[in-house]
Amino acid sequence: MNNNLITAGFLIIGNEILSGRTPDQNLNFLAKNLAEMGIVLREVRVIGDFEDEIIENVKHLKSKYNYVFTSGGIGPTHDDITTSCIAKAFNQELILHPLANEILIKHYGSENINEARLKMAYLPVNAELLDNPVSSAPGFRLENVFVMAGVPKIFQAMFVASSKELVRGQKIYSREIKFKLTESSIAHDLTKLQQEYPDVAMGSYPFEGGTSLVFRSINLNQVNIAINKMIDLIKILNPNENIEIS
Amino acid sequence: MNNNLITAGFLIIGNEILSGRTPDQNLNFLAKNLAEMGIVLREVRVIGDFEDEIIENVKHLKSKYNYVFTSGGIGPTHDDITTSCIAKAFNQELILHPLANEILIKHYGSENINEARLKMAYLPVNAELLDNPVSSAPGFRLENVFVMAGVPKIFQAMFVASSKELVRGQKIYSREIKFKLTESSIAHDLTKLQQEYPDVAMGSYPFEGGTSLVFRSINLNQVNIAINKMIDLIKILNPNENIEIS
Numbered sequence: 084m085n086n087n088l089i090t091a092g093f094l095i096i097g098n099e100i101l102s103g104r105t106p107d108q109n110l111n112f113l114a115k116n117l118a119e120m121g122i123v124l125r126e127v128r129v130i131g132d133f134e135d136e137i138i139e140n141v142k143h144l145k146s147k148y149n150y151v152f153t154s155g156g157i158g159p160t161h162d163d164i165t166t167s168c169i170a171k172a173f174n175q176e177l178i179l180h181p182l183a184n185e186i187l188i189k190h191y192g193s194e195n196i197n198e199a200r201l202k203m204a205y206l207p208v209n210a211e212l213l214d215n216p217v218s219s220a221p222g223f224r225l226e227n228v229f230v231m232a233g234v235p236k237i238f239q240a241m242f243v244a245s246s247k248e249l250v251r252g253q254k255i256y257s258r259e260i261k262f263k264l265t266e267s268s269i270a271h272d273l274t275k276l277q278q279e280y281p282d283v284a285m286g287s288y289p290f291e292g293g294t295s296l297v298f299r300s301i302n303l304n305q306v307n308i309a310i311n312k313m314i315d316l317i318k319i320l321n322p323n324e325n326i327e328i329s
Numbered sequence: 330m331n332n333n334l335i336t337a338g339f340l341i342i343g344n345e346i347l348s349g350r351t352p353d354q355n356l357n358f359l360a361k362n363l364a365e366m367g368i369v370l371r372e373v374r375v376i377g378d379f380e381d382e383i384i385e386n387v388k389h390l391k392s393k394y395n396y397v398f399t400s401g402g403i404g405p406t407h408d409d410i411t412t413s414c415i416a417k418a419f420n421q422e423l424i425l426h427p428l429a430n431e432i433l434i435k436h437y438g439s440e441n442i443n444e445a446r447l448k449m450a451y452l453p454v455n456a457e458l459l460d461n462p463v464s465s466a467p468g469f470r471l472e473n474v475f476v477m478a479g480v481p482k483i484f485q486a487m488f489v490a491s492s493k494e495l496v497r498g499q500k501i502y503s504r505e506i507k508f509k510l511t512e513s514s515i516a517h518d519l520t521k522l523q524q525e526y527p528d529v530a531m532g533s534y535p536f537e538g539g540t541s542l543v544f545r546s547i548n549l550n551q552v553n554i555a556i557n558k559m560i561d562l563i564k565i566l567n568p569n570e571n572i573e574i575s
Contacts, residue, residue: 102360105534112349113349117349118349125376127373128373158408160513160516160519162531197513198517267405267446267449270407270444270448271445287406289404297345
């Protein structure tokens with residue numbers, strides 16, 4: 084629906100999501116925020132803490148989308164292998180990053196820097212640190228990949244920092260209507276309307292007690308025209324339908 | 330950690346997850362239930378309603394894992410394309426499935442069967458319907474792929490139906506300890522312990538105010554020995570630490 088789409092992929096790294104121990108809390112946050120910025124999240128992958136898989140997925144996603152975000156695996160323990168995998172995906176060495184090191188020393192005190200803490204200050208050669216007002220965890224940007232923490236509060240702070248650097252796409256306008264008719268009652272009219280307005284992406288989502296239709300496009304006028312036509316069609320099917328518009 | 334691992338992949342299909350409109354509610358449910366059955370969820374992907382992408386991802390995941398679950402896109406509207414994509418991924422035709430058709434007629438009444446409703450009864454030739462006590466939506470199994478609805482309540486009912494057919498793996502035992510010391514304080518001891526017990530997967534997860542360690546293995550005895558050693562190590566670092574064990 085747009086030749087100048089700006090796209091993104093999201094790689095969630097962590098056994099704890101796949102084992103069910105931790106429910107993911109970052110996907111919906113990222114999706115909503117990117118949509119606000121006109122950046123289209125095209126794909127999300129959740130994988131475990133395995134070096135080969137992380138490297139392979141980072142390589143794939145960074146070549147496919149304008150931006151890639153990763154979450155998880157940048158802490159000080161043995162299972163935090165994201166940073167070294169990112170370095171390998173870019174064929175870069177890990178070096179002691181002066182600013183990351185300075186932040187760690189300020190946070191822990193120079194007398195308390197141990198091997199595990201120091202590990203966090205080793206970043207790929209060309210990494211640029213992301214601002215992180217919440218903790219000393221070193222999120223960073225390397226080319227089009229933003230490497231962020233898995234803890235939601237830190238992930239969110241890092242996203243705010245990275246979002247300043249992102250090229251915005253065209254805003255995607257979205258309107259929704261909810262009503263009691265079932266999906267299968269309105270499917271025929273909806274299909275015809277979708278053919279009439281190919282630039283408006285029309286999604287239909289059943290819920291208990293009714294149907295929600297979401298119309299999305301970079302052209303707000305088209306969204307409004309199409310949704311008003313749909314409202315008329317619903318009223319023909321059921322004149323008493325109480326349509327909730329948002 | 331086990332040569333006889335039974336593995337699974339999960340493909341979430343739906344623009345509404347990627348746009349942020351709908352938070353996913355199925356991943357954590359599936360992850361927890363598979364873990365209970367000793368089936369290891371190795372990968373999750375979230376993609377939009379695009380035919381090529383659905384086909385490509387289904388082909389990839391079904392050849393890589395013992396089981397694949399999909400959610401979303403099996404309803405009556407134009408954006409519900411999962412079933413036809415599954416057929417294409419398996420090089421099978423869609424045919425009017427007698428049992429699916431019968432269920433639809435019973436649900437809507439034969440006089441109310443329209444084109445959109447009938448569409449839902451067309452399934453790949455070798456598809457076996459999944460029991461669905463919640464709605465008339467036709468979830469199905471085709472070889473190692475379980476095609477299920479996106480609506481959480483229906484997804485869950487279909488999973489319960491499909492789970493009767495799944496080969497269980499060895500149960501994975503999991504124990505967790507929580508304490509106030511930071512990850513970077515215990516990282517050194519934890520790395521050494523991981524080397525000593527390679528069959529126990531040790532994960533470290535920071536949270537506000539402390540650290541959670543999760544030890545997982547098919548060998549409960551090893552989990553218990555390792556976690557008790559870790560508790561002793563933590564008490565050496567901080568004799569007053571209040572360790573929460575679960």
